[in-house]
Amino acid sequence: MGTTTQTLEHNLDLAAIRRQFPILNQQVNDKPLVYFDNAATTQKPLVVIDALKNYYQKDNANIHRGIHTLAERATADFEKTRDTVKEFIGAVHREEIIFTKGTTEGINLVAQTWGRANLKEGDEILVSGMEHHSNMVPWQMIAQEKKAKVIIIPINDAGELLMDEYEKLLNSRTKLVAVVHASNALGSINPVKHIIQQAHRHGAVVLIDGAQSTSHLDIAVSDWNADFFVFSGHKVYGPTGVGVLYGKRELLESMPPYQGGGEMIGEVRYDGFTWNELPYKFEAGTPNIADVIALKAALDFISVLGKQNIRSYENTLLQYAYTKLESLEGIRFIGTAKEKVSILSFVFNDIHHQDLGIILDKEGIAIRTGHHCTQPLMGRLCITGTSRASFAVYNTIEEIDRLEAGLKKAIKLFR
Amino acid sequence: MNISIDDIQKEIIEDFSILDEWDDKYAYIIECGKKLKPLPQEYKNEEHLVRGCQSQVWLHAEHKDGLVYFYAESDAIIVKGLISLLIKVLSGHKAEDIVKSDLYFIDKIGMQSHLSMTRSNGLASMLKTMKVKALLFLEQEKAN
Incomplete structure:
Protein backbone atom coordinates (compact mmCIF):
# COMPACT_ATOMS: atom_id res chain seq x y z
CA MET A 1 0.00 0.00 0.00
CA GLY A 2 3.00 2.20 0.53
CA THR A 3 3.23 3.05 -3.14
CA THR A 4 -0.19 4.63 -3.26
CA THR A 5 0.17 6.66 -0.09
CA GLN A 6 0.53 10.38 -0.43
CA THR A 7 1.82 12.78 2.12
CA LEU A 8 -0.41 15.66 2.93
CA GLU A 9 0.24 19.09 4.26
CA HIS A 10 -1.56 19.85 7.47
CA ASN A 11 -0.99 21.53 10.79
CA LEU A 12 -1.83 18.58 12.99
CA ASP A 13 0.49 16.24 14.85
CA LEU A 14 -1.31 13.06 13.85
CA ALA A 15 0.88 10.71 15.87
CA ALA A 16 0.15 12.72 19.00
CA ILE A 17 -3.56 12.85 18.18
CA ARG A 18 -3.72 9.10 17.67
CA ARG A 19 -1.97 8.51 20.98
CA GLN A 20 -4.95 10.23 22.60
CA PHE A 21 -7.19 7.41 21.29
CA PRO A 22 -5.97 4.09 22.71
CA ILE A 23 -9.00 2.29 21.27
CA LEU A 24 -7.61 2.79 17.76
CA ASN A 25 -4.58 0.71 18.63
CA GLN A 26 -6.15 -2.74 18.36
CA GLN A 27 -6.63 -5.64 15.99
CA VAL A 28 -10.09 -6.48 14.69
CA ASN A 29 -10.32 -9.83 12.94
CA ASP A 30 -6.50 -9.95 13.01
CA LYS A 31 -6.19 -6.63 11.17
CA PRO A 32 -5.39 -3.21 12.60
CA LEU A 33 -8.69 -1.45 13.24
CA VAL A 34 -9.76 1.24 10.79
CA TYR A 35 -12.58 3.20 12.37
CA PHE A 36 -14.69 5.01 9.77
CA ASP A 37 -17.99 5.12 11.66
CA ASN A 38 -17.39 8.52 13.20
CA ALA A 39 -20.73 9.98 12.13
CA ALA A 40 -22.36 7.36 14.35
CA THR A 41 -20.07 8.09 17.26
CA THR A 42 -16.51 9.32 17.60
CA GLN A 43 -13.89 7.64 19.77
CA LYS A 44 -12.89 9.31 23.03
CA PRO A 45 -9.50 10.89 23.73
CA LEU A 46 -7.61 10.16 26.94
CA VAL A 47 -8.42 13.63 28.23
CA VAL A 48 -12.10 12.70 28.21
CA LEU A 305 -6.51 21.41 17.72
CA GLY A 306 -8.47 24.24 16.11
CA LYS A 307 -11.66 23.82 14.10
CA GLN A 308 -10.05 25.26 10.99
CA ASN A 309 -7.21 22.76 11.14
CA ILE A 310 -9.61 19.89 11.73
CA ARG A 311 -11.92 20.96 8.91
CA SER A 312 -9.11 21.41 6.47
CA TYR A 313 -7.52 18.05 7.32
CA GLU A 314 -10.82 16.15 7.21
CA ASN A 315 -11.64 17.74 3.89
CA THR A 316 -8.31 16.53 2.54
CA LEU A 317 -9.19 13.02 3.70
CA LEU A 318 -12.60 13.29 2.01
CA GLN A 319 -11.16 14.49 -1.29
CA TYR A 320 -8.47 11.79 -1.18
CA ALA A 321 -11.15 9.14 -0.56
CA TYR A 322 -13.17 10.39 -3.54
CA THR A 323 -10.12 10.17 -5.76
CA LYS A 324 -9.26 6.66 -4.61
CA LEU A 325 -12.75 5.22 -4.70
CA GLU A 326 -14.09 6.76 -7.90
CA SER A 327 -12.09 4.32 -10.00
CA LEU A 328 -13.91 1.33 -8.48
CA GLU A 329 -16.18 -0.14 -11.14
CA GLY A 330 -19.85 0.48 -10.53
CA ILE A 331 -19.46 2.81 -7.55
CA ARG A 332 -21.99 5.62 -7.25
CA PHE A 333 -21.50 8.38 -4.69
CA ILE A 334 -24.64 9.44 -2.84
CA GLY A 335 -24.60 13.04 -1.69
CA THR A 336 -22.43 15.20 -3.90
CA ALA A 337 -23.26 18.62 -2.48
CA LYS A 338 -20.69 21.37 -3.05
CA GLU A 339 -20.30 21.95 0.68
CA LYS A 340 -19.80 18.79 2.68
CA VAL A 341 -18.47 17.52 5.99
CA SER A 342 -16.25 14.42 5.86
CA ILE A 343 -18.98 11.89 5.12
CA LEU A 344 -18.71 9.63 2.09
CA SER A 345 -21.79 7.63 1.14
CA PHE A 346 -21.80 5.25 -1.79
CA VAL A 347 -23.64 2.36 -3.39
CA PHE A 348 -22.90 -0.36 -5.91
CA ASN A 349 -25.90 -1.36 -7.97
CA ASP A 350 -24.99 -5.06 -7.85
CA ILE A 351 -23.69 -5.37 -4.28
CA HIS A 352 -25.87 -4.97 -1.20
CA HIS A 353 -24.49 -2.51 1.36
CA GLN A 354 -24.86 -5.06 4.14
CA ASP A 355 -22.68 -7.53 2.25
CA LEU A 356 -20.01 -4.84 1.82
CA GLY A 357 -20.15 -4.01 5.53
CA ILE A 358 -19.66 -7.65 6.51
CA ILE A 359 -16.59 -8.11 4.32
CA LEU A 360 -15.03 -4.78 5.37
CA ASP A 361 -15.50 -5.77 9.01
CA LYS A 362 -13.59 -8.97 8.27
CA GLU A 363 -10.83 -6.68 7.00
CA GLY A 364 -10.89 -4.74 10.27
CA ILE A 365 -12.66 -1.74 8.73
CA ALA A 366 -15.69 -0.29 10.51
CA ILE A 367 -18.12 1.57 8.27
CA ARG A 368 -21.88 2.02 8.59
CA THR A 369 -24.38 0.49 6.19
CA GLY A 370 -28.11 0.91 5.93
CA HIS A 371 -30.58 3.75 5.81
CA HIS A 372 -28.80 5.81 8.48
CA CYS A 373 -32.13 6.62 10.17
CA THR A 374 -33.14 8.64 7.12
CA GLN A 375 -35.71 6.37 5.47
CA PRO A 376 -37.64 9.20 3.73
CA LEU A 377 -34.36 10.51 2.27
CA MET A 378 -33.45 7.05 0.99
CA GLY A 379 -36.89 6.88 -0.62
CA ARG A 380 -36.36 10.29 -2.24
CA LEU A 381 -33.02 9.06 -3.68
CA CYS A 382 -34.59 5.74 -4.77
CA ILE A 383 -32.20 3.56 -2.75
CA THR A 384 -32.67 1.31 0.27
CA GLY A 385 -29.44 2.29 1.94
CA THR A 386 -25.81 3.20 1.44
CA SER A 387 -22.36 2.32 2.69
CA ARG A 388 -20.99 5.26 4.63
CA ALA A 389 -17.42 6.03 5.61
CA SER A 390 -17.16 9.06 7.87
CA PHE A 391 -13.83 10.56 8.85
CA ALA A 392 -12.59 12.12 12.06
CA VAL A 393 -9.45 14.01 12.92
CA TYR A 394 -7.55 10.84 13.90
CA ASN A 395 -8.09 9.09 10.57
CA THR A 396 -5.28 8.82 8.04
CA ILE A 397 -4.57 8.56 4.34
CA GLU A 398 -3.21 5.04 4.91
CA GLU A 399 -6.56 4.02 6.37
CA ILE A 400 -8.33 5.24 3.23
CA ASP A 401 -5.94 3.09 1.21
CA ARG A 402 -7.03 0.18 3.40
CA LEU A 403 -10.68 1.01 2.63
CA GLU A 404 -9.95 0.99 -1.08
CA ALA A 405 -8.16 -2.36 -0.80
CA GLY A 406 -11.00 -3.77 1.31
CA LEU A 407 -13.58 -2.67 -1.23
CA LYS A 408 -11.57 -4.21 -4.05
CA LYS A 409 -11.44 -7.48 -2.15
CA ALA A 410 -15.19 -7.36 -1.49
CA ILE A 411 -15.96 -6.60 -5.13
CA LYS A 412 -13.86 -9.58 -6.21
CA LEU A 413 -15.73 -11.84 -3.81
CA PHE A 414 -19.16 -10.69 -4.91
CA ARG A 415 -18.74 -10.41 -8.66
CA MET B 1 -36.96 -39.73 4.41
CA ASN B 2 -33.36 -40.15 3.46
CA ILE B 3 -30.80 -38.11 5.28
CA SER B 4 -31.37 -36.60 8.74
CA ILE B 5 -31.04 -32.97 9.81
CA ASP B 6 -28.11 -34.03 11.93
CA ASP B 7 -26.32 -35.72 9.04
CA ILE B 8 -26.77 -32.72 6.75
CA GLN B 9 -25.29 -30.45 9.40
CA LYS B 10 -22.29 -32.78 9.72
CA GLU B 11 -21.87 -32.71 5.94
CA ILE B 12 -21.83 -28.89 5.87
CA ILE B 13 -19.37 -28.73 8.76
CA GLU B 14 -17.10 -31.09 6.85
CA ASP B 15 -17.39 -29.00 3.69
CA PHE B 16 -16.33 -25.95 5.68
CA SER B 17 -13.52 -27.72 7.50
CA ILE B 18 -11.33 -27.62 4.40
CA LEU B 19 -11.79 -23.85 4.06
CA ASP B 20 -9.10 -22.28 6.23
CA GLU B 21 -9.40 -18.59 5.41
CA TRP B 22 -12.42 -16.49 6.16
CA ASP B 23 -12.58 -15.27 2.57
CA ASP B 24 -12.84 -18.87 1.31
CA LYS B 25 -15.71 -19.50 3.71
CA TYR B 26 -17.50 -16.37 2.54
CA ALA B 27 -16.79 -17.17 -1.11
CA TYR B 28 -18.46 -20.54 -0.49
CA ILE B 29 -21.48 -18.91 1.14
CA ILE B 30 -21.73 -16.31 -1.62
CA GLU B 31 -21.67 -19.16 -4.15
CA CYS B 32 -24.51 -20.90 -2.25
CA GLY B 33 -26.40 -17.61 -2.36
CA LYS B 34 -25.94 -17.26 -6.08
CA LYS B 35 -27.15 -20.83 -6.63
CA LEU B 36 -30.27 -20.47 -4.48
CA LYS B 37 -33.38 -20.87 -6.63
CA PRO B 38 -35.17 -17.53 -6.88
CA LEU B 39 -38.37 -17.33 -4.87
CA PRO B 40 -41.40 -17.07 -7.18
CA GLN B 41 -42.50 -13.45 -7.43
CA GLU B 42 -45.91 -14.27 -5.92
CA TYR B 43 -44.24 -14.89 -2.55
CA LYS B 44 -42.12 -11.74 -2.53
CA ASN B 45 -44.74 -9.73 -0.70
CA GLU B 46 -45.49 -8.21 2.66
CA GLU B 47 -47.09 -11.43 3.90
CA HIS B 48 -43.89 -13.43 3.39
CA LEU B 49 -41.47 -10.73 4.48
CA VAL B 50 -39.27 -11.40 7.49
CA ARG B 51 -38.24 -7.96 8.57
CA GLY B 52 -34.63 -7.06 9.18
CA CYS B 53 -33.12 -3.63 9.60
CA GLN B 54 -30.74 -3.75 6.65
CA SER B 55 -31.57 -6.67 4.41
CA GLN B 56 -34.90 -8.27 3.69
CA VAL B 57 -35.82 -11.92 3.68
CA TRP B 58 -38.93 -13.49 2.15
CA LEU B 59 -39.91 -16.93 3.34
CA HIS B 60 -42.55 -19.36 2.12
CA ALA B 61 -43.30 -22.72 3.76
CA GLU B 62 -45.34 -25.65 2.49
CA HIS B 63 -46.58 -28.82 4.18
CA LYS B 64 -46.81 -31.77 1.78
CA ASP B 65 -47.19 -35.47 2.57
CA GLY B 66 -46.09 -34.99 6.13
CA LEU B 67 -42.97 -33.01 5.23
CA VAL B 68 -42.21 -29.29 5.44
CA TYR B 69 -40.60 -27.45 2.52
CA PHE B 70 -39.05 -23.99 2.72
CA TYR B 71 -38.43 -21.50 -0.07
CA ALA B 72 -36.72 -18.18 0.63
CA GLU B 73 -34.73 -15.31 -0.79
CA SER B 74 -32.95 -12.16 0.35
CA ASP B 75 -31.73 -8.97 -1.30
CA ALA B 76 -28.28 -9.41 0.32
CA ILE B 77 -26.09 -12.20 -0.98
CA ILE B 78 -24.39 -13.36 2.24
CA VAL B 79 -27.75 -13.66 3.97
CA LYS B 80 -29.01 -15.47 0.87
CA GLY B 81 -26.13 -17.93 1.12
CA LEU B 82 -26.83 -18.57 4.78
CA ILE B 83 -30.51 -19.02 3.95
CA SER B 84 -29.63 -21.60 1.36
CA LEU B 85 -27.72 -23.54 4.04
CA LEU B 86 -30.69 -23.33 6.41
CA ILE B 87 -32.98 -24.59 3.67
CA LYS B 88 -30.57 -27.38 2.85
CA VAL B 89 -30.61 -28.46 6.50
CA LEU B 90 -34.29 -28.02 7.34
CA SER B 91 -36.35 -28.30 4.17
CA GLY B 92 -37.98 -31.67 3.39
CA HIS B 93 -38.14 -32.89 6.96
CA LYS B 94 -40.92 -33.72 9.37
CA ALA B 95 -42.35 -30.75 11.23
CA GLU B 96 -41.53 -32.47 14.51
CA ASP B 97 -37.86 -32.92 13.58
CA ILE B 98 -37.57 -29.26 12.51
CA VAL B 99 -39.10 -28.03 15.75
CA LYS B 100 -36.74 -30.19 17.82
CA SER B 101 -33.62 -29.48 15.73
CA ASP B 102 -30.53 -27.92 17.25
CA LEU B 103 -28.72 -25.99 14.54
CA TYR B 104 -25.19 -26.29 15.86
CA PHE B 105 -23.64 -26.11 12.39
CA ILE B 106 -23.97 -22.32 12.27
CA ASP B 107 -21.59 -22.00 15.20
CA LYS B 108 -19.27 -24.73 13.92
CA ILE B 109 -18.76 -23.05 10.54
CA GLY B 110 -18.05 -19.72 12.24
CA MET B 111 -21.22 -17.91 11.16
CA GLN B 112 -22.84 -17.43 14.56
CA SER B 113 -22.23 -13.68 14.45
CA HIS B 114 -24.82 -13.45 11.68
CA LEU B 115 -27.46 -14.57 14.12
CA SER B 116 -26.55 -11.95 16.69
CA MET B 117 -28.80 -9.02 17.48
CA THR B 118 -26.45 -6.39 16.15
CA ARG B 119 -26.40 -7.83 12.66
CA SER B 120 -30.09 -6.99 12.42
CA ASN B 121 -30.21 -8.79 9.10
CA GLY B 122 -33.35 -10.76 9.47
CA LEU B 123 -31.52 -14.10 9.57
CA ALA B 124 -32.28 -14.70 13.23
CA SER B 125 -35.92 -13.77 12.61
CA MET B 126 -35.95 -16.07 9.60
CA LEU B 127 -34.69 -19.03 11.62
CA LYS B 128 -37.29 -18.32 14.26
CA THR B 129 -40.02 -18.02 11.62
CA MET B 130 -38.98 -21.38 10.08
CA LYS B 131 -39.39 -23.07 13.45
CA VAL B 132 -42.69 -21.32 14.15
CA LYS B 133 -44.06 -22.41 10.78
CA ALA B 134 -42.99 -25.99 11.48
CA LEU B 135 -44.64 -25.78 14.87
CA LEU B 136 -47.91 -24.60 13.29
CA PHE B 137 -47.80 -27.49 10.83
CA LEU B 138 -47.17 -29.85 13.74
CA GLU B 139 -50.21 -28.51 15.59
CA GLN B 140 -52.28 -29.01 12.43
CA GLU B 141 -51.05 -32.61 12.14
CA LYS B 142 -52.07 -33.27 15.71
CA ALA B 143 -55.46 -31.64 15.20
CA ASN B 144 -56.15 -33.85 12.21
Missing part, protein backbone atom coordinates in the same frame (compact mmCIF):
# COMPACT_ATOMS: atom_id res chain seq x y z
CA ILE A 49 -11.54 9.24 29.70
CA ASP A 50 -9.35 10.80 32.40
CA ALA A 51 -11.96 13.44 33.20
CA LEU A 52 -14.53 10.70 33.78
CA LYS A 53 -12.15 8.65 35.88
CA ASN A 54 -11.00 11.66 37.83
CA TYR A 55 -14.54 12.70 38.63
CA TYR A 56 -15.51 9.30 39.99
CA GLN A 57 -12.22 8.85 41.84
CA LYS A 58 -12.03 12.28 43.43
CA ASP A 59 -15.06 14.53 43.06
CA ASN A 60 -18.26 12.49 42.86
CA ALA A 61 -21.11 14.24 44.69
CA ASN A 62 -24.60 15.41 43.84
CA ILE A 63 -24.53 18.98 42.64
CA HIS A 64 -26.11 22.35 43.36
CA ARG A 65 -27.57 21.90 46.84
CA GLY A 66 -24.75 20.17 48.72
CA ILE A 67 -23.00 22.20 51.38
CA HIS A 68 -19.88 20.04 51.54
CA THR A 69 -16.61 20.37 49.64
CA LEU A 70 -17.11 17.53 47.16
CA ALA A 71 -20.52 18.90 46.15
CA GLU A 72 -19.00 22.32 45.65
CA ARG A 73 -16.21 20.89 43.51
CA ALA A 74 -18.58 18.81 41.39
CA THR A 75 -20.95 21.76 40.98
CA ALA A 76 -18.16 24.08 39.94
CA ASP A 77 -16.88 21.62 37.31
CA PHE A 78 -20.37 20.91 36.05
CA GLU A 79 -21.08 24.62 35.60
CA LYS A 80 -17.69 25.18 33.96
CA THR A 81 -18.85 22.95 31.11
CA ARG A 82 -21.83 25.27 30.62
CA ASP A 83 -19.45 28.19 30.14
CA THR A 84 -17.28 26.20 27.75
CA VAL A 85 -20.29 25.15 25.68
CA LYS A 86 -21.48 28.75 25.58
CA GLU A 87 -18.16 29.86 24.10
CA PHE A 88 -17.91 26.82 21.83
CA ILE A 89 -21.21 27.46 20.05
CA GLY A 90 -21.09 31.25 20.23
CA ALA A 91 -23.99 31.81 22.61
CA VAL A 92 -24.42 35.01 24.62
CA HIS A 93 -25.79 33.82 27.96
CA ARG A 94 -24.76 30.74 29.97
CA GLU A 95 -28.38 30.07 31.01
CA GLU A 96 -29.21 29.49 27.35
CA ILE A 97 -27.29 26.20 27.58
CA ILE A 98 -29.44 23.26 28.71
CA PHE A 99 -27.88 19.85 29.28
CA THR A 100 -29.78 16.94 27.77
CA LYS A 101 -29.18 13.26 27.01
CA GLY A 102 -28.37 14.13 23.43
CA THR A 103 -29.64 15.67 20.20
CA THR A 104 -32.79 13.54 20.16
CA GLU A 105 -33.82 14.65 23.62
CA GLY A 106 -33.12 18.28 22.78
CA ILE A 107 -35.44 18.14 19.76
CA ASN A 108 -38.14 16.32 21.71
CA LEU A 109 -37.87 18.90 24.48
CA VAL A 110 -38.52 21.74 22.04
CA ALA A 111 -41.33 19.84 20.28
CA GLN A 112 -43.05 18.96 23.54
CA THR A 113 -42.68 22.33 25.29
CA TRP A 114 -42.39 25.07 22.69
CA GLY A 115 -44.47 23.04 20.25
CA ARG A 116 -47.22 22.24 22.72
CA ALA A 117 -47.45 25.86 23.86
CA ASN A 118 -47.30 27.49 20.43
CA LEU A 119 -48.68 25.22 17.72
CA LYS A 120 -52.32 25.11 16.73
CA GLU A 121 -54.48 23.62 14.01
CA GLY A 122 -53.36 24.52 10.50
CA ASP A 123 -49.89 25.67 11.54
CA GLU A 124 -46.96 24.50 9.46
CA ILE A 125 -43.61 23.05 10.48
CA LEU A 126 -40.97 22.94 7.75
CA VAL A 127 -38.34 20.22 7.89
CA SER A 128 -35.88 19.36 5.18
CA GLY A 129 -35.98 16.22 3.06
CA MET A 130 -32.66 15.07 4.47
CA GLU A 131 -33.53 14.99 8.17
CA HIS A 132 -32.57 12.20 10.53
CA HIS A 133 -35.64 10.48 11.98
CA SER A 134 -34.93 12.30 15.23
CA ASN A 135 -35.59 15.66 13.57
CA MET A 136 -38.67 14.36 11.80
CA VAL A 137 -40.64 12.09 14.13
CA PRO A 138 -40.84 14.51 17.13
CA TRP A 139 -42.41 17.08 14.78
CA GLN A 140 -44.77 14.53 13.26
CA MET A 141 -45.83 13.57 16.79
CA ILE A 142 -46.61 17.09 17.96
CA ALA A 143 -48.16 17.99 14.58
CA GLN A 144 -50.50 15.04 14.87
CA GLU A 145 -51.50 16.12 18.36
CA LYS A 146 -52.06 19.75 17.37
CA LYS A 147 -53.48 19.08 13.87
CA ALA A 148 -50.55 21.03 12.46
CA LYS A 149 -48.74 20.04 9.26
CA VAL A 150 -45.19 18.90 8.66
CA ILE A 151 -44.03 20.13 5.27
CA ILE A 152 -40.87 18.92 3.56
CA ILE A 153 -38.34 21.29 2.02
CA PRO A 154 -37.27 19.43 -1.13
CA ILE A 155 -33.68 18.60 -2.08
CA ASN A 156 -31.98 18.03 -5.42
CA ASP A 157 -30.30 14.77 -6.50
CA ALA A 158 -26.93 15.98 -5.19
CA GLY A 159 -28.44 16.26 -1.73
CA GLU A 160 -28.69 20.05 -1.55
CA LEU A 161 -31.65 21.96 -0.20
CA LEU A 162 -33.67 23.73 -2.87
CA MET A 163 -33.52 27.20 -1.36
CA ASP A 164 -35.96 28.73 -3.88
CA GLU A 165 -38.51 26.11 -2.97
CA TYR A 166 -37.84 26.73 0.71
CA GLU A 167 -38.55 30.41 0.33
CA LYS A 168 -41.79 29.64 -1.50
CA LEU A 169 -42.91 27.34 1.31
CA LEU A 170 -42.51 30.00 3.98
CA ASN A 171 -45.70 31.85 4.86
CA SER A 172 -47.63 33.24 7.81
CA ARG A 173 -48.70 29.71 8.87
CA THR A 174 -45.05 28.60 9.17
CA LYS A 175 -44.34 28.46 12.89
CA LEU A 176 -41.12 26.50 13.00
CA VAL A 177 -38.33 25.44 10.66
CA ALA A 178 -36.21 22.46 11.74
CA VAL A 179 -33.15 21.80 9.58
CA VAL A 180 -30.01 19.77 9.94
CA HIS A 181 -26.73 21.71 9.74
CA ALA A 182 -24.86 18.80 8.14
CA SER A 183 -26.61 15.68 6.87
CA ASN A 184 -25.63 12.43 8.58
CA ALA A 185 -26.35 10.32 5.50
CA LEU A 186 -24.92 12.59 2.80
CA GLY A 187 -22.62 15.06 4.49
CA SER A 188 -24.30 18.08 2.84
CA ILE A 189 -23.83 21.33 4.74
CA ASN A 190 -26.91 23.54 4.76
CA PRO A 191 -26.74 27.37 4.66
CA VAL A 192 -28.15 27.75 8.15
CA LYS A 193 -27.67 31.49 8.52
CA HIS A 194 -29.63 32.16 5.36
CA ILE A 195 -32.30 29.62 6.33
CA ILE A 196 -32.75 31.38 9.67
CA GLN A 197 -32.93 34.85 8.10
CA GLN A 198 -35.63 33.76 5.67
CA ALA A 199 -37.68 32.04 8.38
CA HIS A 200 -37.50 35.06 10.68
CA ARG A 201 -38.96 37.25 7.96
CA HIS A 202 -42.11 35.20 8.31
CA GLY A 203 -41.99 35.13 12.09
CA ALA A 204 -41.05 31.42 12.31
CA VAL A 205 -38.56 30.12 14.86
CA VAL A 206 -35.72 27.89 13.71
CA LEU A 207 -34.13 24.80 15.23
CA ILE A 208 -30.78 23.71 13.86
CA ASP A 209 -29.71 20.08 14.35
CA GLY A 210 -25.96 20.25 14.90
CA ALA A 211 -25.35 16.56 15.62
CA GLN A 212 -23.11 16.12 12.58
CA SER A 213 -21.63 19.59 12.34
CA THR A 214 -20.44 20.50 15.82
CA SER A 215 -17.18 18.53 15.64
CA HIS A 216 -16.34 19.79 12.14
CA LEU A 217 -17.68 23.30 11.58
CA ASP A 218 -17.69 26.64 13.33
CA ILE A 219 -20.86 27.06 15.31
CA ALA A 220 -22.12 30.59 15.90
CA VAL A 221 -25.68 30.44 17.21
CA SER A 222 -25.82 34.08 18.15
CA ASP A 223 -24.36 35.35 14.88
CA TRP A 224 -26.76 33.09 12.95
CA ASN A 225 -29.59 34.30 15.16
CA ALA A 226 -30.65 30.66 15.70
CA ASP A 227 -33.56 30.11 18.06
CA PHE A 228 -32.62 26.56 18.99
CA PHE A 229 -29.49 24.52 18.37
CA VAL A 230 -28.90 20.93 19.48
CA PHE A 231 -25.95 18.57 19.50
CA SER A 232 -24.69 15.37 21.14
CA GLY A 233 -21.59 14.88 23.26
CA HIS A 234 -20.67 11.51 21.84
CA LYS A 235 -20.27 12.80 18.30
CA VAL A 236 -17.80 15.49 19.39
CA TYR A 237 -15.27 13.14 21.06
CA GLY A 238 -17.25 13.36 24.30
CA PRO A 239 -19.14 10.78 26.37
CA THR A 240 -22.42 9.12 25.42
CA GLY A 241 -25.58 10.17 27.23
CA VAL A 242 -24.94 13.90 27.26
CA GLY A 243 -26.00 16.59 24.86
CA VAL A 244 -26.86 20.25 24.66
CA LEU A 245 -29.91 22.27 23.80
CA TYR A 246 -29.24 25.92 23.12
CA GLY A 247 -32.29 28.14 23.18
CA LYS A 248 -32.64 31.92 23.07
CA ARG A 249 -33.26 33.14 26.59
CA GLU A 250 -36.60 34.81 25.86
CA LEU A 251 -37.86 31.64 24.16
CA LEU A 252 -36.70 29.33 26.93
CA GLU A 253 -38.26 31.63 29.50
CA SER A 254 -41.60 31.58 27.71
CA MET A 255 -41.65 27.78 27.45
CA PRO A 256 -43.22 25.50 30.07
CA PRO A 257 -40.89 22.95 31.71
CA TYR A 258 -40.32 19.57 30.02
CA GLN A 259 -40.15 17.19 32.96
CA GLY A 260 -41.03 17.67 36.59
CA GLY A 261 -38.87 16.67 39.53
CA GLY A 262 -36.08 17.92 41.70
CA GLU A 263 -33.78 20.72 40.52
CA MET A 264 -36.37 22.25 38.17
CA ILE A 265 -38.61 23.65 40.90
CA GLY A 266 -38.65 26.97 42.69
CA GLU A 267 -41.07 26.05 45.48
CA VAL A 268 -43.32 23.04 45.96
CA ARG A 269 -46.49 22.97 48.06
CA TYR A 270 -49.11 20.24 48.38
CA ASP A 271 -51.31 22.23 46.03
CA GLY A 272 -48.78 23.13 43.38
CA PHE A 273 -45.31 24.34 42.49
CA THR A 274 -43.36 27.15 40.89
CA TRP A 275 -40.52 26.47 38.57
CA ASN A 276 -36.88 27.32 38.85
CA GLU A 277 -35.10 29.88 36.72
CA LEU A 278 -33.09 29.04 33.59
CA PRO A 279 -31.32 26.76 32.88
CA TYR A 280 -32.44 24.58 35.80
CA LYS A 281 -36.09 24.75 34.80
CA PHE A 282 -35.23 22.27 32.03
CA GLU A 283 -32.84 20.06 34.00
CA ALA A 284 -35.13 18.02 36.24
CA GLY A 285 -33.52 15.38 38.44
CA THR A 286 -29.87 14.67 39.12
CA PRO A 287 -28.15 15.38 35.81
CA ASN A 288 -25.51 13.30 34.07
CA ILE A 289 -22.79 15.01 36.11
CA ALA A 290 -19.75 12.95 35.11
CA ASP A 291 -20.48 13.07 31.41
CA VAL A 292 -21.25 16.78 31.46
CA ILE A 293 -17.90 17.41 33.17
CA ALA A 294 -16.08 15.21 30.64
CA LEU A 295 -17.81 17.01 27.76
CA LYS A 296 -15.73 20.05 28.62
CA ALA A 297 -12.57 18.02 28.08
CA ALA A 298 -13.86 16.96 24.66
CA LEU A 299 -14.67 20.51 23.56
CA ASP A 300 -11.31 21.74 24.84
CA PHE A 301 -9.63 18.95 22.88
CA ILE A 302 -11.28 20.24 19.69
CA SER A 303 -10.49 23.88 20.49
CA VAL A 304 -6.81 23.14 21.10
